[in-house]
Amino acid sequence: MNKKIVKLKIKRRDKPDAKAYWQEFTIPYKERLNVIACLQDIQRNPTTQSGESVNPVTWDCNCLEEVCGSCTMLVNGKVRQACTALIDSLEQPVILEPMSKFPVVRDLQVDRSRMFENLKKVKAWVDIDGTHDIGEGPLMSDKVRAQRYALSECMSCGCCLEACPQFSLTNNFMGAATFSQVRLFNLHPSGSMLKEERLEAVMGEGGITDCGNAQVCVEVCPKSIPLTESIADIGRQTTLQTLKNIFMK
Amino acid sequence: MPKRKKKIIVIGGGLTGLSLAMKICERNAEVVIVSYQSLKRSHSVCAQGGINAAIDARNEGDSPENHFYDTIKGGDFLAHQPLVRDMCYQAPAIIHLMDRLGVAFNRTGEGHLEFRRFGGTLYSRTAFAGATTGQQLVYALDEQVRRFQHDGAVKTLEWHEYLGAVLDSQGVCRGAVLQDLRTNTLFTLAGDAVVLATGGPGQVYVRSTNSTVNTGAAATMAYLQGAKYGNGEFIQIHPTAIPGPDKLRLMSESARGEGGRLWVPRTVGDARPPKSIPDSGRNYFLEEKFPLFGNLVPRDVASREIHDIVYNQKLGIAGEPMVYLDLTHKSKDYLEDRLGGIIDIYKKFTGEDPKDVPMKIFPAVHYSMGGLWTDYETDGNGMIEHGSPRNQATSIPGLYAGGEADYQYHGANRLGANSLLSCIYTGLMMCRGIFTYIDNQDKSVDDTPSTTFDDAKNHWESRLNEIKAMKGGENPYQLHRDLGDIMMGNVLIVRENKKLEKTIREIEDIKTRFKDVNCVDSTDWANPTPSFINQLYCMIELSRVIAKGALMRDEFRGAHYKPEFDLKQPSKFDPHEYIDYLEKKNYGDVSEDAFPEGHLEYMKRFEANNDNWLKSTIAEYKNNKPEISYEPVDTSIVTPRPRKYD
Amino acid sequence: MDQRTRDQIHYLILKTHSLTGLIPVGAFLVLHFSINSLRTVGVWPYQISIDIINNLPFLMWIEVGFIIIPILFHSLVGFYIYFSGKPNPFRYNYPHNWMYTLQRISGAIIFVFLVYHLATTVVPKIWYGNIQFAAAPYLIDIMNQEFKTWDGRIIYAVGIIAATFHFSSGLWGFCVSWGLLIGRRAQRNAGYVFALFGLVLAIMGLATVLEFSLHPVGVEATQPG
Structure with missing residues (x-):
């Protein structure tokens, strides 16, 4: 040869x-x-x-x-x-x-700093009281853990955004990775205490309504994160939040 | 003591850097994190299997004291005991903290933390998040730092490289010289203390399980500026990695923790596909030799055994340097849940599914037990005084180090799942001490003349300009490869003095060739080459420390194996005999027949060897070369004794 | 306007766009197709239903409020969405990405078709003042003319296919974006159901076109009572 x-x-x-x-x-x-x-x-x-x-x-x-x-x-x-x-x-x-x-x-x-800025916007963290030793974390079923783990494997690589027809260099769409992180933290018992703030953050320009459902994100995600499920779930959470805002406040 | 907020510069955005930054923010001081790249991408994400803490969730009788003993024994008694003990006692709180931060640790049926087994212990002590625990821990800490960033308490300088410490006329560290890797401009940053949380030096070997940023350059820079470097020769070779042309990809010890078995065909050159070789045709060499610990012997032991079976017994798969790591007897769902992360990696790089066929693996350079020498202060009760400014302090005042960049937690060999622990532990623990250090200063960085900073900046500017002007015949990237080949050849699992002497000469050749380097890119925007050449310089200097330390240490301890100095432990030897022996010796002469034949002689050899070599290696950069000295190890809690895992 | 207000308006507009696609625009589409398809059953049922509609009180307000304005709103926002994305189905060749692309293209087609459809039906109707009872025979006459030629048949066939695709695929998208379909399997299975629904609707529409083309029949004006 x-x-x-x-x-x-x-x-x-x-x-x-x-x-x-x-x-x-x-x-x-x-x-x-x-x-x-x-x-x-x-x-x-x-x-x-x-x-x-x-x-x-x-x-x-x-x-x-x-x-x-x-x-x-x-x-x-x-x-x-x-x-x-x-x-x-x-x-x-x-x-x-x-x-x-x-x-x-x-x-x-x-330069992918936009991704990290978005994580700030949606408060992608658990708001703990402090790092001092106050004992065990909240109990959580392994099923919820498995669901969270799948989302938590997101390494902010940007594949989902690059392939997304709605995401562009110039607009302010947050994209699948961000919505999935909102879901991740809303699934955590203490993380969910910031749930409303997180949802409000994606209910605006560049937010969840700008998703066009092309579902390319999930196809190109190297970690097979169920991004479209996350998007739909955040769709549900924001819908309920809207109803709450209109009828229950 | 300054009246303003304290300002600490943390170099490195891995577990240690992030956990320290989080702690500093919480204590209302200013922190600047300097990272070579985006924070989420540090090498800590590569840690797979888990993090140790003796929570004893399975009621096996585990305790922090057991964890401490296993760690000390795993490290062949070369680690300072109070530090390790303190770490092991803090471990449960660290796991609970990480859990509270939202790390997706695997859970039990009731929703508590699940633990699995790991090497070097008989207890289930390792908390884990699938097989990407390091990644999950980094993300959780990164999120906390982002939270503080959102509140304006942290400044992050991503895409910045640390070039050196700014030392004042008294030799106190007053800040750091940094390079913006995008604009390629240099600047100095003043701080009350600088912390190097810059990880390990795997790139000295080029091909290892380490990431490409792990050049060890920052720590080496500190060494070149006068800091002591400890135990450099202790490099951990991980037994199981996938061989590859650019990298040796780690296959976590958790594969064995979850039941994975190492084997080779019993007969030389048996080329049958692995699944068609019956059990009788398989040599489960670890299980046979170590009935007690089996596949979960510590890494140094496993790597030596693989080396032996492949090179001495010539039993590698199809004659190649590889052995099987077999998980196929476990159910697919179980493997996907527990080890999904590494199974994916193996599949993506080899095209084979470990759930169906045994993996082919070989040892690879993985971790440096050694690192910058750092201090500590005990509380007198076998624990650490957390407020002491000495903790994690390098020999340069004001310059601190933690995580893999320091030298003192793992002795001569690190146990699996202890690195994540030591990284987070040092990050959290050192914060208070640094604050005390700053409080105790008579003069602060504010009193440092600006010329000190200008000088430091000018020094580095001219250094980088010098590098840019290098127009010789050597490609720096090729030179790096050659350095790696030399180190890989002789400073690995088995070390021989003759070969090490040759290695040292070869490194000197590399050093000479370095003078003839060609800076292949001399542009001034996002140009990584001058930076890399400087890192290469550091790697060459560090390889001298590693090789010289290895040559001089004439013994066999942990990962440092010199067959010449193997004390040849008798096969039926019980380590407790050694304690007996010491006891008896206290009361006078010990008679020959008090122990089985040969045991007393062995114990005397062992004792003499410890007298000579149970010491930390200290390298200092003097007269342009590493000068080696030795320091005693704190063995105040458990008596060093022979290790045994069968 | 501060960012918060802008965000809220943006969110509401896009949610409303999504909702109007279903109610009333989608609902009207189904009604419109159903009634028109009565033509395939017979002329009289068809005419009666049209007469019923034309006899509704406040018809003009209903038509303006529940049809014209929602359609206009849906189209305007639709164009905003159309221009905010950049389809890439050739580079990323996946079924849903094609659906995404076709959803946008079909939307544009429907808009052009609607301009034609309204310009040839409602506009003359208003222009000539035949707002009330004479509408049915008048409109049917127009349709008969339309379906005499292949041009008209093709225009309507394209419009019908575009509209049914846009509606059924949009219905699926609605269910996903409002969070009614979350799991991958749920999304897939519902996708089949909506595809079937779209197919039935398209057949209804095309059958109507066929009937008009094959059997053009004039109808008499009727009076209420």
Whole structure:
């Protein structure tokens, strides 16, 4: 067999306001390569296919096992983590682009701080009295725990937002990840004490009503989080909250 | 003592950094968290199996005292005992706190916390959230910090790198030099204390279970600025990871805690598919050798056994360096519920489902027991005085360290599920002491002349400019690989002095090659290369500490295995004999026939070895190289004795 | 206007949009289709029902308040929604993503169709002052003319299919967004039910078109009493 190679085509951008451009690279094939390993290879030999020496491609990554959420990018047009994108299962040339719904920092790096701002807006935390030792936490059935755990695996990677037709670079839609966190904390016995505030936070511009039910979020979620269930559940909670606001206050 | 609010700079956004920040906010001081990336993405998320606390939910008779003993024994008696004991006694409260923060810990039928077994203990002591416990703990703390952020109490500097401490003329740490990783600009930040919660140095080995940020650079920077570095040679090799070209992905010890079994085919080169090999054709090597602890022996033991079965007995799967980790005898629902997280990882990277076929695994560099030397103060009763400014203080005044970045909780080998505990424990515990330290200062950072800060900034500016101007022939990323290969070759499970000497020479070669590095990217926006070259420099320096410490420590202790110095424990030896022996020795000479044959000699060897080597290794950066000295270990609570797990 | 007020208005407008799709617009659609489909049973039942409607008191107010205004509101907000999203079904090729895209396209089609439909029926009706009793024969005459040509038949077939799709898929979306269908299985099963419902409605509509096309019959004006 001939010496196998991997071809990559990468969309690059030197600065946020600079023009994007494409570069192609070839690297030697090895077994079990993933996209990250290819990018590392380019770092060690930053030369394009045409032999031009260039700056190494920059990207974000950390855990390389799909729990940190850093290395999200578009691989062959679809959003996913680059670490679990195995070369053997990808069509070549492998096309890498930064996510399109977040501001690009450089090359494949984007700024996802919007996601974390949204978590602040919906008060995605349990409002504890203090960290001093006041004994056990609330009792909880393992069933509720399992439901919460599934939601709590969200690593704020941004896949659901990138793929969502309602989420854009310029609007203020919160997106599936945020709604799912509202559900997560409303499911916790003490977390639910902030339930109303959380619901009010998603009952406005960019909130739950802006979801278009395309349900792409749940398809692209790498952690198989039941995002559409979360959205429907927050739909129910906000509906009930509306009724409460109108008829019971 | 300053009249304004105290201001503490926390470097690192993992478990230690976040828990400390939370505590500081609660005590109404200012805190700045500096993180290399977004807070939610720190390496702590990679911890899988769980967190230990002797709550004894299953009525097995467990207690914090047992937890303490297991931890000390697991660490081959090299850890300072009062610290470990205090940690183990705090553990239940820590779990309850994390539970209150909303961590989705698995539950019992009645809705209480569920616990599972882990290595190095016979009790079910490990609380867990599926198989992504670290992630869940980080998120819970991150949420609390976000809550304080919302209230304006925390400032976070994400995408910022710590370059070094700002030291005044007395050598007191008055702040930090930081680099904005987006704009690539440098600035200094003044603070009453700086805390390094920067994790471990797995990247020194390149391929490990660690994340890419785990270069250990921040801790090494402190070492280069004069801080003592402790027990560097004690690097934990985790027995079970998936081999891969970019990373060795951890397969949690909880797989064995939930019943997973390690085995290899009994005959050399048996190439049959694993499911078609009958039980009689399988060598469950850990269960056979350690009937008591079985697959749940501590990690150092398991890794050595795997190494032995693969390299000495040549029994690796199909001759490759791999053994089976088998879960297929467990029900699929059970596995999905308890271990879903790691099963997914294995599936995604290998295409095989561990619920159907045994996993193929091999040991990998995982954790550094060593780290920055830090101090502590006991309360005189075998616990820690929590208000003492000495706790977690490095040898540079005002510079603190905690979590994996420190050196003192795990001795020569860490028990599984103790790292999450020590990270959160140090984060929570050190807060009060830091406050006392700030209160006790005659002069505060406000009195520090601005030139001190300017000098520090200028130093780093010229250093990075120097790096940017490097235009040699060596690609820094390739050089890093080469360093990793050298370390991987000889400073791993089995260590031999001859090879270590060679390693040290090879590291010096790397150091020479470093001078010829080419800064492959010299732009000035979000350019990671100069930063990386600086980290590489640190990794080279740290590898010298690790290799030299390993070469000099002529013994076999915990993860540091030198076959040459194996004391050869007799097979029927009972560790209590050693206590007897010490007792008898107190009353005069011990006669040969008081113990089974060979045991007394062994115990004398053991005692002599402890006299020589039951010490912490201290590395200091002097004359451009690591200088090694030794410090006594606090063994005031339990008598060190031979370890035994069968 | 402060953010809080804006948020509340935004929420109410979108919720109302969603609700008007069901009541009264959707309900009217079902009624309209049902009555028209009586034409397939016979001319008289059809005419009688139309006469009943045309004899309702305050008919104009009912038509304006319960049909015209809700439809206008639903359409206007609908266009806001149409332009707030950017469909990507080719990149992310999943069934629901296609439904999402088609929901928007069908909405636009219905709007254009409605302009045509109203311009050719209600507008002349008002223009010529035939508001009251003569409406039925007059409208039927228009329809007969319409269905004589393939142009008219196709326009109506497209309008009917778009409307039934938009309504049944919107009904499903309504149930999800108001939180009536939460579980994945519930959403899927209900999806089949709504698809069947849409199919029945579409058949009713198309059958009516067919009947008009095959058997154009004029009707006489009737007087109340």
